Amino acid sequence: MSVPASFSVPERILMGPGPSHVPATVLGALARPTIGHLDPEFLALMDQVRDMLRGVFQTQNQCTLPMSGTGSAGMETCLVNLVEPGDRVLVGVNGVFGTRLAEVARRAGAEVTVAEGEWGRALDPAALEKAAAGRKYQLVCVVHAETSTGVLQPIEPIRQLADRLGALLVADTVTSLGGVPVQLDARGIDASYSGTQKCLSSPPGFSPVSFSPRAVAKLEARKTPVQSWYLDLSLLLKYWGQERVYHHTAPINSLYGLHESLRLALAEGLEARFERHRKHAAALAAGLSALGLELLVPAAERLPPLTLVSVPRGIDEAKVRKYLLEEFSLEIGGGLGKFKGNAWRIGLMGASSTRRNVSLCLTALGQALAAQGHQASVSEALAAAAAV
Ligand SMILES: *Cc1c(COP(=O)(O)O)cnc(C)c1O
Numbered sequence: 001m002s003v004p005a006s007f008s009v010p011e012r013i014l015m016g017p018g019p020s021h022v023p024a025t026v027l028g029a030l031a032r033p034t035i036g037h038l039d040p041e042f043l044a045l046m047d048q049v050r051d052m053l054r055g056v057f058q059t060q061n062q063c064t065l066p067m068s069g070t071g072s073a074g075m076e077t078c079l080v081n082l083v084e085p086g087d088r089v090l091v092g093v094n095g096v097f098g099t100r101l102a103e104v105a106r107r108a109g110a111e112v113t114v115a116e117g118e119w120g121r122a123l124d125p126a127a128l129e130k131a132a133a134g135r136k137y138q139l140v141c142v143v144h145a146e147t148s149t150g151v152l153q154p155i156e157p158i159r160q161l162a163d164r165l166g167a168l169l170v171a172d173t174v175t176s177l178g179g180v181p182v183q184l185d186a187r188g189i190d191a192s193y194s195g196t197q198k199c200l201s202s203p204p205g206f207s208p209v210s211f212s213p214r215a216v217a218k219l220e221a222r223k224t225p226v227q228s229w230y231l232d233l234s235l236l237l238k239y240w241g242q243e244r245v246y247h248h249t250a251p252i253n254s255l256y257g258l259h260e261s262l263r264l265a266l267a268e269g270l271e272a273r274f275e276r277h278r279k280h281a282a283a284l285a286a287g288l289s290a291l292g293l294e295l296l297v298p299a300a301e302r303l304p305p306l307t308l309v310s311v312p313r314g315i316d317e318a319k320v321r322k323y324l325l326e327e328f329s330l331e332i333g334g335g336l337g338k339f340k341g342n343a344w345r346i347g348l349m350g351a352s353s354t355r356r357n358v359s360l361c362l363t364a365l366g367q368a369l370a371a372q373g374h375q376a377s378v379s380e381a382l383a384a385a386a387a388v
Contacts, residue, residue: 012325013352015361016333017147017306018175019197019204020349022261026202029260030253037250045259046240046250052262056177056200056270057192057210059184063233065240066206066258067193068251071174074193074207076104077231078170079141081211081219082191085109087138090131090165092123092158096148096337097172101141108227110139119338120149120308122301125157129164137167138218144182145175147198148336150297150308150345152180155187168215174198177208178265179277179305179349190215199277199305201350202261205254209233261350277304279388280353284346287362287385291369291376296343305349308335311342315372320344323368330364358385 014021035042053064067073079101083089089110091102094117105112115131117123123142140162144153155171162169168190173182179199184192190212196202211219211233219226219233226232230248239247265273281304285295288309296308311317317334321344324330333345346361348354359382366378 011329013328013330013357013360014347015352015357016331016347017336017345018195018347018349020199020201020347020352022201022203022257023264023351025264026257026260029256030203032253032256034252037252038244038246042250042252043244045255049255049259049262050240052259052266053208053210055266056262057173057182057184057194057208058186058270059210059212061184061210061212063211063216063237064209065236066196066208066255067231067236068205068248069207070197070204071193071195071207072100073231074174074195074209075101075172076228077207077209077233078191078193079104079108079110080226080228080231081233082139082168082170082215083108083110084222084224086111088113088135089139089141090115090128090137090167092117092128092140092142092153094119094121094123094149094151095143095146097143097146097174099337101143101172105139105141113137120151120296121298122151122153123158125161128158129161132161132165135165137165139170140165140167141170141172143172145173145180145303145305147175147306147345148339150303150306151301152176152303155189159188168218175303175305175349178273179353180274180303181270184210184212196258196261198347199350200258200261200265201352202258203254205251206258277348277353280348280355280358281305281307283355283385283388284348284358284361286388287358287381288365290381290384291362291366291378292374296339305347305353307346307348308339309344309346311344312369312374315369315374317341317344319372320365320368323371324364327367328360328364330360332361
């Protein structure tokens, strides 16, 4: 076998559904020398990571840590730790990630009730209540930021419903953490998982997870062991807590990167960061409308870090994405699930949420559409964006 050349990474501008742009200081942190995962200096870094995660999750939860694995590992962590065989779990499904939540809950042994909602719209709490059919539930699960549809789910009415059902509330915050307020404590979210490659702008590889004291109490009261040894939080807390009992080797360099990206988020200030995400999403929306494109989600339910755009009739959507990549080195996402082939997903996540990226995307999209005969004025789109 001939040895391949060292991999040369093309320069890309990341405006898809994740990963987002990783800042140079985060990349620099990843390249620092590897030290032992039980080195006292490394343990101090782990503590700081946990503190900073509490900051971005807006929680005091003692049980807050980054799971080694991507967002899906966090989803699995929440469910395998909180579900005992036969537990009743109600899942609101209005996109791909809700569908995945239901599947993971089933595999964890739950009796799952799915409340289907319209894709591209927030879940209707009344529909969830109807699906619940007067029974009690151990868990209610929803996706706070549905990356397949670009919808931001209001949590308050779902929390009230979970109270009526006697259930803990699990929320997927993979695309909201660091981009829109998640407020675990204020909203009464009992368990949540996120990812690092979306609004935190770290490479993929960790899933921050946080459990409320009530969720920890359910874990401690289990009659059966957690089915996954690797994802068992009661074991992991002995490694991440004061005892430092070896469980698995923490991905050391990746944690340097996460530490730096959390530092950047908190130094910017969460409120300022949320405002930046809102402002650039509004500018993008205005520009897209000026290009004659239709947004799939009503304004009040839109998720600032991710915008769903309808593909106009007669346009080859994959060809547009290929044009953006080849002519502008710009990555946007195609549709997922029911929106496959008829929508684009444009991300403005974390460090990718900049005015320059909004302008670039509008320019590139306008040209790509013009190349397929769609009438669109780039200058009008840029003016509309600038006016926001
Ligand atoms: C990306 C994403 C996931 C899965 O995360 P991975 O890092 O791809 O495993 C789960 N939920 C939502 C809402 C996501 O956007």
